[in-house]
Amino acid sequence: MSRVRVNLSERSYDIEIGAGMLARSGEFVASRSRVSHAVCIADANVVSPYAESVEESLRSAGARVARLTIQPGERCKSVAEAERLWNAMLAAGADRKSVVIAVGGGVVGDLAGFVAATYARGLAFVQVPTTLLAQVDSSVGGKVGVNLPGAKNMVGAFWQPLGVLIDTATLATLPDREYRAGLGEVVKYGVILDAEFFAWLESHVAEINRRDAAALEHIITRCCRLKADVVEADERETIGLRAVLNYGHTFCHAIEAVTGYGEYLHGEAVAIGMMCAARLAASLGRIDQSLVVRQRELLAALRLPLETPSVDDDALLAAMQHDKKVEHGRLRFILPTRLGHVELVGDVAPELARAALRS
Ligand SMILES: NC(=O)c1ccc[n+]([C@@H]2O[C@H](COP(=O)([O-])OP(=O)(O)OC[C@H]3O[C@@H](n4cnc5c(N)ncnc54)[C@H](O)[C@@H]3O)[C@@H](O)[C@H]2O)c1
Ligand SMILES: [Zn+2]
Numbered sequence: 001m002s003r004v005r006v007n008l009s010e011r012s013y014d015i016e017i018g019a020g021m022l023a024r025s026g027e028f029v030a031s032r033s034r035v036s037h038a039v040c041i042a043d044a045n046v047v048s049p050y051a052e053s054v055e056e057s058l059r060s061a062g063a064r065v066a067r068l069t070i071q072p073g074e075r076c077k078s079v080a081e082a083e084r085l086w087n088a089m090l091a092a093g094a095d096r097k098s099v100v101i102a103v104g105g106g107v108v109g110d111l112a113g114f115v116a117a118t119y120a121r122g123l124a125f126v127q128v129p130t131t132l133l134a135q136v137d138s139s140v141g142g143k144v145g146v147n148l149p150g151a152k153n154m155v156g157a158f159w160q161p162l163g164v165l166i167d168t169a170t171l172a173t174l175p176d177r178e179y180r181a182g183l184g185e186v187v188k189y190g191v192i193l194d195a196e197f198f199a200w201l202e203s204h205v206a207e208i209n210r211r212d213a214a215a216l217e218h219i220i221t222r223c224c225r226l227k228a229d230v231v232e233a234d235e236r237e238t239i240g241l242r243a244v245l246n247y248g249h250t251f252c253h254a255i256e257a258v259t260g261y262g263e264y265l266h267g268e269a270v271a272i273g274m275m276c277a278a279r280l281a282a283s284l285g286r287i288d289q290s291l292v293v294r295q296r297e298l299l300a301a302l303r304l305p306l307e308t309p310s311v312d313d314d315a316l317l318a319a320m321q322h323d324k325k326v327e328h329g330r331l332r333f334i335l336p337t338r339l340g341h342v343e344l345v346g347d348v349a350p351e352l353a354r355a356a357l358r359s
Contacts, residue, residue, distance in 0.1 A: 002221040006140070006228040008235055011160040015140065015224050019213050021167035025054040025101070025128065026061025032162050033124050035063045035099050039089055041112035043104030045072045046130050050170055051103040054128055058101070066092035070108060074261075077111050077146045079155065085115045099124045099162070105131035105178075106138035110153070113144030117159035124162045130170040132182025133267055136189070136223035139164050141231040141242075158236055166224075168216040181267025183208065183302045186219055188270060189226045191278075191295060192247045195340030197222050198298070205301045244342050247334045248274030251308075251357070254319035258311050271304035280356035281335040284345070291339055308357045317354055 001018035016028065029035045038058050042051035047069055055065045068088050070076045089098070100123050102112035109127050116125035129139040145156020171179065190198030200218075201208065207215035227245070234241035252273030256264060264272070278292045299306055308316070320331060331348040 002217055004221060004224040004228055006160075007232050008142075008160060011142075013161055013163045015164040015166060015228070017135075017166040017168065017217055017220050017224065019167065019169045019217070021165050022050060022053040022128070022170070023057055025126075025165060026057035026059070026063065028163060028165050029058065029063075029099060029101070029126055030061040033099055034097065035061065037094065037098045038063045038065045038101055039092060039094050039098055040065055040067045040101045040103060041085065041108060041115065042067060042069055042102075043072050043108045043130070044069050046104050046170070050128075050130055050167075054101060054103055063099075066094070068092070070104075070111065072104075072107070074107055074147070077107050079146055079148070081111060082115055082118070082146055085111070086119055089115070089119055094119065094123070096120045096123065099126060101126045101128060103128045103130065104134075105129065106134045109134050109139050110144050110156070111146060113142075113159055113161070114146055114156055117144055117157040122159065125159065127161045127164040129164065129166060131174055132171055132179055132220075133185060135166050135168075135171075135220050136182060137185050137227065139166070140224050140227045142235070164224075166220055168213060168220060171211055171216060177265055177268070179211070180303055181265035181270075184267030184270040184274075184299070184304050186223055187295070187298055187302065187304075188245075188247055188274060189223045190298075191274065191336055191339065192244050192334070192342045193226045193229075193340060194222070195338070197226075198294075198339055202294070202298055202301075205298075208302065240344065243344060244334055247336070247342055248272075248277045250320055250331070250333055251276035251316075254316045255308065255311075257319045257322075258315045259309055263309070264305070268305050271299045272306060272308055275299070275306050275359075276308065276356045277333060277335055279359060280333060280348070280352060281337075283352055283356060284335070284348075286335055286337050286345070291336065294339070307359075313354055313357055316357060317350055320353060 004015040100116035116123045127139040129135045142160040148154040252269040281287045332346045
């Protein structure tokens with residue numbers, strides 16, 4: 001078992017990572033809070049067996065447990081679903097001492113976290129992420145929220161969990177595409193923050209592709225540590241440091257928007273976006289071609305898509321103008337200067353961004 005400590009003064013918490021951790025849920029929660037009443041909010045796809053084993057463990061630790069199930073998919077990350085959960089929690093007798101346990105991927109984590117942050121002005125909250133993306137990214141850092149019909153993640157809060165419990169064994173049932181999409185974000189951490197980790201990924205492709213338990217524990221532990229370092233330095237995204245996590249994401253968000261969300265999983269679009277960003281960095285003379293090649297080869301070995309889809313480049317450019325990082329109409333990107341280091345680069349000429357869309 002590995003442990004990552006997230007240091008945020010009185011909001012500090014642990015992330016525990018290993019195979020078979022679900023059976024330790026009761027002990028994990030009880031050692032951090034009095035847990036007489038728990039509300040388990042679970043994705044319907046993981047109720048059996050994962051939420052069930054979490055609940056059994058909580059009951060053995062003496063808690064009364066209610067379960068609320070949400071239907072899988074991004075559509076559930078809505079105000080309407082949050083309202084349904086608030087009412088269901090009231091009906092289940094939740095009060096200020098109840099603990100919310102989120103079991104599922106990033107959708108459940110964001111939604112249940114938002115419900116926990118708002119119900120009775122804030123309840124203790126534990127994340128039990130079951131997708132690779134949630135284990136390396138969304139469960140760490142305290143961003144919770146729901147979508148509005150016209151804007152993703154527009155309503156939310158910073159609400160740090162009491163702890164995060166990661167059972168790598170849950171990844172055994174994750175569909176292949178979802179697993180690979182999570183690997184897109186894993187490669188991102190190597191490029192932006194950790195050259196040694198990137199090299200480790202290159203030399204462990206076979207283990208990663210067969211979901212080897214030791215490799216998974218290493219990857220998840222390293223990614224959580226790297227994200228925790230960023231979050232510790234910029235908890236509420238006020239000094240801009242957290243923006244390094246957006247490497248590849250300006251291109252990615254444009255691809256997701258233009259292909260109409262649903263064509264690509266987020267992590268797949270991240271892989272394509274990182275290829276665009278690497279080409280852009282090379283064309284600006286910030287990195288040499290060998291880094292573009294290394295990144296491409298690692299992503300290809302992990303069977304992620306690399307090519308920008310054949311859509312209208314003008315539409316992609318227009319979508320990029322809507323990115324959060326655009327200032328006064330000038331494009332800004334997070335770009336590497338070497339493996340393991342990125343910088344925010346302002347005032348990029350749109351023609352260069354356009355040229356970087358395709359190799
Ligand atoms: N809060 C943050 O900092 C942050 C960061 C990144 C992403 N996100 C959010 O995360 C969400 C995406 O999360 P996701 O990729 O985990 O998607 P998801 O929660 O939709 O899960 C993907 C699919 O996998 C299924 N699933 C989950 N665990 C499984 C398992 N162990 N076995 C089999 N199937 C399983 C789910 O039912 C779902 O169909 C988005 O809403 C995104 O905005 C949040
Ligand atoms: Zn992302």
